[in-house]
Amino acid sequence: MSTNPKLKSTAQQLALPLIVSVAVLSVFYFGGDAYQAFGIAAVDSTKKFLKYVLGIVAFVAVGLLLNRIVRLIVFEGIILSATGFVVPKLLSQITSLLIFIITVAACANIVFDQDLTVLWAASGVAGLVLGMALKELLQDVFAGIALNIDRSVAIGDFVQIHKAGDDKIVGQLLEISWRSTQIEDTNGEVISFPNSKFSSFTITNFSASKASGRSVSITIDGRVPTARAMRILQSATIDALTEVMGQYGSLPKIGIKAIKNDGVEYLINFESEYQHIAEATWKIQQAVILHLAKAGLKPAGHKTGEDPIADASFAAPDNARLSALISAAPIFRNVSAEDLALLVQHVRLRNIQADKVVVQTGEVGSEMYLVLEGLLYTSGGRAVAHRPSLPSILRPGDLFDAFATLLGNVHTTTVKTRTPSLICEISIAGLQELFNSNPEALNQVAKNLMEQDSKSGMIWDEERFMAMTAQMHHLFPPATVSSRSLQ
Template identity: 25%
Template sequence: MFSLPVGTIIATSGVFAIVLGLALQSTLNDVFSGIALNLNRLLSVGDWVVLDDDVQGKVVETNWRSTQFLNKTGDLVVVPNSILAKSRITNLSVPDISHGASLTVKMQASVPPKAIEDTMHQVLLGSREILRSPNPSVSITGMSRDCIEVELSFRVPTLLSVAKARNEIFDLIYRHTFAASLPLASDPPAEKTAAGAGKPDFVKSLISLAPIFANLTNDEANALASSAERVLMKQGAVIARKDSTTSALMMLARGVAIVEDGVEDGRIEFARLSPGDVLGERGVLLGSKEVADTKCLTDVTLYQISKGKIAEILRERPAIAEDLAALLLTRTKAEDALHKASSDRASTTVPDLRMRILRLFHL
């Protein structure tokens, strides 16, 4: 009719269809894989996932052809749906966004495993970054003549919380094992300088852990250590009550304490205290009342440093008042964020607190 070679047209169309099919094969693969992924609802925007090729990130967009992830370094990772459909996907946001984590510590085999287990339970009890439900756990996973291997397992609110929680727990492991004289596997054999020994060298080492004493000279630290009085308190005992004024700085040497306020159904937790932490600074340095109760979560060993001994150091070196004021400012701001009725809301600068400290000590 149009004088066209029908055979040539058919042949050309066939070749074109084959070429087009081959060209679109990858795209069609991605499209149909995207349909399958969306129908199965394996992923949603906002989910944290891990693929079998170690790609890990938060889903920020998914379409018919590809899925985009934002990884932990903030880079955008684009994965074709055809590859995604063939991968093993671990969705860390299902059934909820909390995430399980663990870490392993090796201790010297010179102490009973039970002592190590008890200390590691105190480590987990002292953490504020991990979830309380389900309960964190401690497992002895191995023992030899050289070391005892222990695993700490816990859950955190989100995947992004893992690094912060692990860092906090490693810090608590250092403090609690030091306080209990439990040497790490690579440490030299430890001398018995635990909280029960009451040696000035041990108290001085505790003082070095406390930020509030960071700028003391060696002689000043020795003076505080030699004057410190050891106090033992049972689990559940109240160390300092709300609206009371403490007359001594108290430094935790063993165990875990909690600072909290409110009624039973609505307790506000300010802090969890572990070896090296100090309490009572409001009363001693500012003459202020405690804004919350401080209670023993375990049996606790404290060392008390009298207000008179602090006064001696301040008289010799008043500049320390500025260091104390800076630390107090950080703490009072954190408390104010949780407790609207804090009595120190008017003191909002380091100079304000410094002047209050100096006036209290008549300097």
């Protein structure tokens, strides 16, 4: 039977003061009988001394027990579970101080028979003197108490503080102590402010809400259609935010900010928790560059000479770009450029809206797909022997599902669009034209298919390779005379 470690630790910390308190109070309860048991009933001076010692020990033990009950059970138990907030150290320390003062006063009155009226009067005069001498310190203490009670900020929050005309400081709140508040700024330096000064700042709490809105701008050549540009930017942004924060829910908003001489400036608006904003911003910029490159584009700049992509098709990838992307897919490695140029003539480009099914688990594979722009995701996959599984996210440049198409099998994973996407559909008819033109291309593709199988953990098996090649020849029967042999 397992024991809660926190509960065990709490019990251990309460045990000693509880045992001492019970033991000493038991001695007081039984009175003279207990003293006689120690053999000191007849010794008045010793009895009086023992009374003082036991009284002090009793009050110290009870005070310590009460302090730990408040800290461990009330603060770290009831309040933490009810509110979800850790009680600030300053409030815990003030509570401990009050318990200590009450314990000392009670001990003086009960054990030493002192009049508390005189004690409180003396402490009042002393407090007045100390208050005059420690005015600034007391201001800091009460400002710290106000900050903890107000709860406009909490330990761990990311805040921005400033006064009118002063520089802004951004960082994470580390601690609110008796006298000062500590903040770790974005450079990793710890800055301490007197509580009275910190409470007078204008404070922006970035952690008060779950997400903060931010924006990134990017300029793209004006010849690129806005729908295509927004599709690429949206998929790149979601790709980056998913990498930074895991599953990303809300879609970023893409809009046109300005039209300039060098292109159209787009604004990417996204939401992120404050601690992820810096990383998310540069990850988005990096992802935008990568997604544009996959589409054969790049951010616009001032034209200083010949435009290297001036003659390219900005509406969609041209045949040269398609050939380059297909040749980069592992399945078509070492297939000649001439063969791929022929294949590109038989592909079809498809614009698919977000959250649409591209392939369904259990359907017979009749096409394979190359992601050109956008993001897709997989779901409902099932493990199949000799078949590598698809990644959870499909990005530009990823090709799927070659195994189902080339071997005539069913799709083992459902693929849906996460964002509006542009995909290249490679059909069985197009592959048949390629293999009819050059039968050696089929053998090369079969070899690549087998190598992909080996990378998924399977050992190269020559017999299985021959069976796979035979299966492909059956699905793609060779023409009587290949077009390549006629040349």
